[in-house]
Amino acid sequence: MLVALSVAKDQGWTSFQVLGLLGFGLAMLVAFFIIEQRVKEPIVPFALFKNRAFAVSMVVGFFAALGMFGMIIFVPLELQGVLGASVTNSGLLLTPMMLGLIVASILSGQLIPRIKHYHYLGTIGIVLMMIGIYLLAQTTTSTAQMSITIDIVLVGLGLGVTMPLYINAVQSALPMRYLGVGTSQIQFWRNVGGTVSSAILGSI
Structure with a gap:
């Protein structure tokens, strides 16, 4: 997601590269949240x-x-x-x-x-x-x-x-x-x- 934000000015916010990176980053955030909820010692204790x-x-x-x-x-x-x-x-x-x-x-x-x-x-x-x-x-x-x-x-x-x-x-x-x-x-x-x-x- 940070890469997407960095290149958005040159590539355009609606470009395939930016939207693809944002989508991938969002998916990884969701996966991170799910995993953190299940592990015994989470990096980020959302509770x-x-x-x-x-x-x-x-x-x-x-x-x-x-x-x-x-x-x-x-x-x-x-x-x-x-x-x-x-x-x-x-x-x-x-x-x-x-x-x-x-x-x-x-x-x-x-x-x-x-x-x-x-x-x-x-x-x-x-x-x-x-x-x-x-x-x-x-x-x-x-x-x-x-x-x-x-x-x-x-x-x-x-x-x-x-x-x-x-x-x-x-x-x-x-x-x-x-x-x-x-x-x-x-x-x-x-x-x-x-x-x-x-x-x-x-x-x-």
Whole structure:
């Protein structure tokens, strides 16, 4: 399916190659789901998705990674194409995102144990990410570099809040024997989101 998304821009969404690859990928997903339901030790324990906190955490992790990898891959290209930034400078402009991520991760880690309804922090993080990504999408040749930096920091702050929070949410919601599986699933769905991000955004 990722190959189909990657070649769709050149081959066309209704081409035989793209539709064939999408169909084959969908069939493999169905087969994977059926097999995972029957094996004793599944890679993806779908039964855990009945737990609301677990399911929400996986969905948020997927889309957070989709946004993060989309930023890392395509924002430098946008800065080069729209603002005429050099390859080095366009890469350096992503540094504020990582700084924002680190600072927000540390602060949210300190706040989570002190706030009863800490899931509201996750909502704040998601909103910050969405605002930052939306503002970056509005970049034009007249956009100031400081404005872009602030937008990138917003995305980093949002990521920094959501990443540790939803790991904590999963570990708090699952029984002890599922902690390892649940925690690994967060990283699994983040990896899937990052992979899908490069394929989908590259085809647009």
